[in-house]
Amino acid sequence: MVVVTNRTELLEDFGEWIAFITDLGKFNETYWNQSIVPGKWSVREVAAHILQWDRYFYETAVSNLGSSSPLTLKHLNYDAFNEDAKQYGKTVSVPELVQLAVQIRKDILDKLTELTDEQFEAHLMDADGQPFQAAQYVKDFIWHDRHHMEQIKNRLHFRIEEMSLNGWPALQTMMYDGWLLRFSEGYTKRSNSINPIYGHQIELDSKISECEQLYKKQQIRTVFKITPFVYPLNLDEKLHARGYEKIDQTLVKTIHLEDVKKPVHADIRIEEHISEYWLDAVTAFSQLTEQQRMITRKMMEHSPLIKCFAVLHENGMPVACGLAVIEQGWIGLYDIVTDPSKRGCGYGEQLVLNILDWGKKQGAAEGYLLVVKDNAPAIRLYDKIGYTQRYDYWYRVKME
DSSP states (O other): OOOOSSHHHHHHHHTHHHHHHHHHTTSOHHHHTSBSSTTSOBHHHHHHHHHHHHHHHHHHTGGGTTSSSOOOOOOOOHHHHHHHHHHHHTTSOHHHHHHHHHHHHHHHHHHHHHSOHHHHHOOEEOTTSOEEOHHHHHHHHHHHHHHHHHHHHHHHHHHHHHHHHHHSOOSEEEEETTEEEEESTTOOSTTSSEEOOSOOOSOHHHHHHHHHHHHHHTTOOOEEEEOTTOSSTTHHHHHHHTTEEEEEEEEEEEEEGGGOOOOSOOOEEEESSOOHHHHHHHHHHHTOOHHHHHHHHHHHHSOOSEEEEEEEEETTEEEEEEEEEEETTEEEEEEEEEOGGGTTSSHHHHHHHHHHHHHHHTTOOEEEEEEETTOHHHHHHHHHHTOEEEEEEEEEEEOO
16 A cells, blocks of 8 residues: 655655666566566566556546646556557567656656646546546556566565575585475585475474474574565464574675676686685685585585686785676675785775676676675675665574
8 A cells, every 4th residue: 555645755656667667677688588476477578568558648648637638548458458568568679668668657757747736636537437636546556566566576586596595505405395405514504494485385383393303313403594485474473483583684685787896906816616725715714614614615516507716815815705606697796705804905895896897707797695684894895886685584593
């Protein structure tokens, strides 16, 4: 439900679509051609659907508001109109679709802005003798826009979630009634947690108990990763009731690589296969144990993705390191760490910029990363580079 306190706020909310689709236009066609949910419209078809409704309302109603010209708006066969809009979306390129969607929405906003308050609130009749009010039209389409924008965002976020699972793999995985169970000898929650994102049929309490037994056999504490995509939807509340503690709220951020500036610090060593040199740096800076070092090597050696293992130097000495993986035009950052004695000198920023520059040369156009919400220095760094937040998640940990 849209709650608006004044006309200015109403029109600002109606303008959200412009920024949204402009940003959407930076993604490649692979994303635009994905279905928002299985068996439903693609992102491209949704955008065309909104564009065509904007165009219809502008031509038959909005353009005549405030004048003596009658409204020509009529009741339509919605299914037929929407099908035509879908087909239209397939005939235009993504850049053209974005440009047209932005322009028609701006035309509507310009016309509505010109109206007096009385004209904006006036009750008129359309060509079928049905009531039409500009204010109510805007409210209805704010809801309509947000409904579809949420669908589009969820599709993008779910794909990022899948890529993040691939980017930081586990030594072993197990599918259990739609839940993905990951095991890596206890090193990192990300690789030793239950990811309930694909489905759920078994009675919940017994299913949780079975998972607890599986992790207990591996001598790993039971950890659930709680994302916006969990199944069932009440899982977080159920785990809380069973004594699971909420920890490590994490932000998922993305960036368009076309917006990233070039690095200025070029003394960097980049390898596409994990090496003892990189492991030495990350072991020292993150204070890994020998077991954790070994697990990191195993996870990365067997990953099929394109990888980057980077070490930044100052005067020939390592000062920061990190790794990245590329999947379908996306580059994900992991294990970004600076020598504790060298922090605050800008090395982290230059490391990330170099990695992203490498990613662009490999064909990546988008980037993502995961950062714990309490890590204020890291968040400041990523915000400075240009990352923006998409969604968040946290863990529920079984307290013994």
